[in-house]
Amino acid sequence: MTGVTPRYRALADTLRERIVSGELTPGQRLPSAAELAWEHDVGRDTALKALGVLRGEGLLFIAHDNSIRVGPARRRPASEPEATPGTLVRLPKEATLIARMPTPREREELGLPEGTPVLVVRIDDVEEVHAADRTAMRYT
Known part of the structure; x- marks a missing residue:
């Protein structure tokens, strides 16, 4: 149906x-x-x-x-505008990186195809969300 x-x-x-x-x-x-x-x-x-x-x-x-x-629901703007293939996000040492599936709203905002995960950078109780298929992360 x-x-x-x-x-x-x-x-x-x-x-x-x-x-x-x-x-x-x-x-x-x-x-x-x-x-x-x-x-x-x-x-x-x-x-x-x-x-x-x-x-x-x-x-x-x-x-x-x-x-x-x-869970914590507050977000801050991503450190870079829209991620493009090969985008590198530098993470401070105190950041925690989490991979998970996106919410429907995140999927729409990031233009993600079904089944594509996101990378969530968490510092204290704030988060920023990045598309996992076009973002690289490195601790600085």
Whole structure:
């Protein structure tokens, strides 16, 4: 069936929008998968799959107490405008580099084909996102 959004994807989209809008703030605890399933009238497995999508995008994490929490959502502008093939981004020593799959919005903004990951540079609680297929990184 064309045009039908899977229920897990719809739930992930709803939660993502709440995170991006600031309604759900960094560090905030989310309800359990069972509670989300009840609230959104989906099965627990559907809720778990939606949470997995958002964890893969870096928007959620599992805290030390096993709760599901919102990850840091603040971003700063990339150090270079649009990345071109062979772009080199120099990283300060305190930076952490993470590879993950992009959010739908990041995929659109960076013009990424489906399945292409992003490289996320994190310094303290701010991030910048780069297309992995056309960016090289080097610690300075």
